Amino acid sequence: MTGQPRRAIVIGGGLTAMLTAQALSSWTDVLVIESDTLPERPEPRKGLPQAAHTHVLWSGGAEAIEGLLPGTAKALEAAGARRIPLTTGMVAYSPKGWFRRWAESHYAITCSRDLLDWVIRGQVLKDPDSRITVMERTKVLGLTGSSASITGVTVRTDDGQDDTLPADLVVDASGKGSRTPFWLEEHGVQGPATRKVDSGLVYASRIYRAPNGLPDTWPIINVQADPRGDGPGQAGIVLPIEEGRWLVTLSGTRGGEPTSDPDDFDLFARGLRHPIVADLMSKAEPLTPVQVTRSTANRRRFYERTAMPDNLLVFGDALAAYNPTYGHGMSVAAQSAVTLDETIRRHGWNTPGLAWRAQKAVAQHVNTAWTFATGTDVFYDGATESGPTASERIAAHLVDRLAYTATGSGRIARDLTEVMTLQAGPERLLRPSTLIAAARGPLKPPLTDPPLSPDERRAIESA
Structure with missing residues (x-):
């Protein structure tokens, strides 16, 4: 990055790319170079098949987005997105029992992924004087430059024209199908070390019309899988989204996967560890077919440990993709964009090694999400070639104990929620007071039934 800045190029047109472009x-x-045509309404996008399933924007990610794009929270609310207080607005059955609904300490934004991407894209591009230009229907063919420094990209437009586009910085935010490992090899650079944890999880989702007469504060309903139980891990979630609808996602690991058959969908829900998801589905009107995806493996590429050429960054799913159960991908992307802006502010746009500094800095956000995502999946049969590492076993044991304690301790529930929502790192769970509380266990006896309010129970009964 020498001389005056000319341009940064961001590969991809999804949420990660838009937030990164805003920061730059x-x-x-x-x-911004996107291979597809970006929809003008909240509609499915070809390059985002996972959009049909549940997505949650945790408060750590929502606040990062608000910092980059002031007014986004109001725009999401105006479009119909829900703000769910935590843990007040969540009814969750963990492997350790029902979590209580403590007073609000954090929150989550829930809506369809199509709506979320559309609102954020609109916020990024709404300024007519914006310095961001989007080139659609254009495929990036490779990187220009050398093993020491990247100078731009080569592209092919939809009419078959090839071109070379120079840039001071290239950010790959193209998602799981990232070609950067191959492009690095073309420049004589060894690709990054990769860790893959694949539980064989299959996701099946369907949108329902929620019953009439429900309270406006209707909670997220979540029956979690038990990775140490007998048989596959199966889970279900009922997520309130815009326009009075529920997005219901069911999931199962190898040997217990859901299918796209509507009858199987209902039977699968009835077979979960608790019938509450199935009971709610029976009260609601299905609006869509069942959509299935198998692309749920956790995969992390350790670019921060790689001898990368200067002026090249990798963000989002191209860097690390997680089991969507924990909903961390979007929040990590938002926090990474903020960290990029902070790194430039600290070191200066023309500073040599800026890309490496930013790549290393965003690893802290990836670490937190990766710990949660793999801490469960790694224990399923066939998830890895060698099984859990010693550090993964230790981390999982600690999280299990904390989750058990959180069923009857508001303070530990808040600590766990703070890390889950990415408003604190895992070190928050290692404070002496937290470890002592975990050793003592829950302060209240376990709940035997879902912690629904009287109004919620009446609404279900009368639906």
Whole structure:
């Protein structure tokens, strides 16, 4: 990065790419290159098949987005997104029992992924004087430059024209199908070390019309899988989204996967560890077919440990993709964009090694999400070639104990929620007071039934 800044290029047009472009636009012109056509309404996008399933924007990610794009929270609310207080607005059955609904300490934003991406894209591009330009229907073919420094990209437009586009910085935010490992090899750079944890999880989702007469504060309903139970891990979630609808997602690991058959969908829900999800589905009107995805493996590429060429960054799912159960991908992307802006602010746009500093800095956000995502999946048969590592076993034991304690301790529930929502790192769970509380266990006896309010129970009964 020498001389005056000309342009940054962001590969991809999804949420990660848009937030990254917004962060960079404070410093330079930005060209976003997207292979598809971006929809003008909250509609499915070809490059985002996982959009049909549940997505949660945790408060750590929501606040990062608000910092980049002030007014986004109000725009999401106006579009119909729900703000769910935590843990007040969640009825969750963990392997350790029912969590209580403590006073609000954090929150989650829930809506369809199509709506979320559309609102954020609109916020990024609404300024007519924006320094961000989007080039659609254009495929990135490779990187220009050398093993020491990347100078731009080569592209092919939908009419078959090839071109070379120079840039001071290239950010790969293209998602799970990222070609950066291959492009690095073309420049004589060894690709990053990779860790893959694949529980064989299959997701099946369907949208329902929620019953009439429900309280406006209707909670998230979540029956979690038990990775140490007998047989496959099966789970279900009822997520309130815009327009009075529920997005219901069921999931199962190898040997216990859901299918796209509507009858099987209902039977699968009835076979979960508790019938509450099935009971709610029976009260609601199905609006869509069942959609299935098998692309749920956790995969992390350790670019921060790689001898990367200067001026090249990798963000989002291209860097680390997680089992969507924990909903961390979008929040990590938002926090990574903020960290990129902070790194530029600290070191300067023309500082040599800026990309490496930013790559290393965003690893802290990835670490937290990775610990949660793999801490459960790694214990399923066939998830890895060698099974859990010693550190993964220790971390899982600690999280299990904390989860058990959180069923009857508001303070530990808040600590866990703070890390889950990415508003604190895992070190929050290692404070002496937290470890002592975990050793003592829950302060209240276990709940035997879902912690629904009287109004919620009446609404279900009368639906």
